[in-house]
Amino acid sequence: MAVTALALVRLRNLFAVVMLAGVFSLLAAVLYVVLDAVDVAFTEAAVGAGITTVLMLGTLALTTSDEKAAPRKTLAPLLLVVATGAVLIYGTMDMPRYGDPNAPIHSHVAPYYLTRTGPDTGLPNVVTAVLASYRGYDTLGEVAVIFTAAVGVLILIGRSRRPKKKRKPADKKEAAQ
Amino acid sequence: MEFPGLYNYWITIVLMMVGFYIVIAHDNLIKKVVGLNIFQVSVFVFYISMAKVQGGTAPILDAGIETYSNPLPHVLILTAIVVAVATTALALALVVRIRNAYGTIEDDEIEGQEDDA
Numbered sequence: 087m088a089v090t091a092l093a094l095v096r097l098r099n100l101f102a103v104v105m106l107a108g109v110f111s112l113l114a115a116v117l118y119v120v121l122d123a124v125d126v127a128f129t130e131a132a133v134g135a136g137i138t139t140v141l142m143l144g145t146l147a148l149t150t151s152d153e154k155a156a157p158r159k160t161l162a163p164l165l166l167v168v169a170t171g172a173v174l175i176y177g178t179m180d181m182p183r184y185g186d187p188n189a190p191i192h193s194h195v196a197p198y199y200l201t202r203t204g205p206d207t208g209l210p211n212v213v214t215a216v217l218a219s220y221r222g223y224d225t226l227g228e229v230a231v232i233f234t235a236a237v238g239v240l241i242l243i244g245r246s247r248r249p250k251k252k253r254k255p256a257d258k259k260e261a262a263q
Numbered sequence: 264m265e266f267p268g269l270y271n272y273w274i275t276i277v278l279m280m281v282g283f284y285i286v287i288a289h290d291n292l293i294k295k296v297v298g299l300n301i302f303q304v305s306v307f308v309f310y311i312s313m314a315k316v317q318g319g320t321a322p323i324l325d326a327g328i329e330t331y332s333n334p335l336p337h338v339l340i341l342t343a344i345v346v347a348v349a350t351t352a353l354a355l356a357l358v359v360r361i362r363n364a365y366g367t368i369e370d371d372e373i374e375g376q377e378d379d380a
Contacts, residue, residue: 100293107297114304122321122332123311129344130307137348138300145293145355149362163288171280178272184312191313196333204324212322212334217341228342235349242356 104142111135125213271312278305290370292358296351303347310336
């Protein structure tokens with residue numbers, strides 16, 4: 087997975103970049119299965135690897151598929167990235183160990199959901215039960231987010247059919263909210 | 264300190280930094296969006312790896328299974344993936360609009376045009 091990501095940095099042809107991004111997503115989905123998150127893996131494979139790739143390809147069709155020259159200012163970003171990474175790794179020293187059943191994350195509300203889901207909802211899949219039953223309002227909010235994004239995309243792309251005109255920064259600000 | 268215990272966080276950090284590097288070092292806007300996606304996936308992997316319990320199985324209730332992985336981060340990330348696609352779509356729409364307005368999707372060329380104007 088890390089190798090795919092590094093290849094993404096080097097590649098100049100955007101078509102290959104988009105395809106590799108899809109591969110990256112699929113690898114992430116495999117990783118989720120290994121980590122017991124089967125629902126997340128389904129979503130990642132369908133949405134992350136599928137829809138995102140299609141969206142990116144659509145954008146490539148509407149724009150261009152070649153990146154210009156190599157980035158000239160490579161040293162400063164590299165230093166910044168390495169420094170940030172070092173700080174973050176230092177920060178992990180106090181984190182709970184991988185797979186530790188006594189980690190704080192497993193000791194508050196998680197057992198409640200695991201024990202109550204069966205009697206409360208009758209669903210075997212805890213993830214689905216929490217998503218659709220206990221936290222149904224959040225999922226409604228998620229739908230609202232997607233709707234807003236869809237409206238934003240339609241405003242942005244729909245208007246581009248008009249005759250060419252001077253750029254309108256106001257449009258972009260509206261959509262960004 | 265045993266090394267393998269923190270391995271998952273380090274993978275997350277490496278992925279995150281790769282995405283970060285793409286975002287700040289590349290001028291191409293589509294490449295930047297891909298970088299942001301890598302960054303996002305690294306955060307997802309972080310959450311999912313926190314949810315894992317040693318010896319646990321997927322949180323689907325069944326007789327005879329005692330240990331389940333924590334389902335709550337899974338729910339969070341399920342939502343986050345879908346929101347990520349929504350934001351990606353919006354970002355790509357912006358890229359298309361920028362291309363229509365400036366005729367290029369390279370950050371530095373856009374800046375050059377801004378300076379000329």
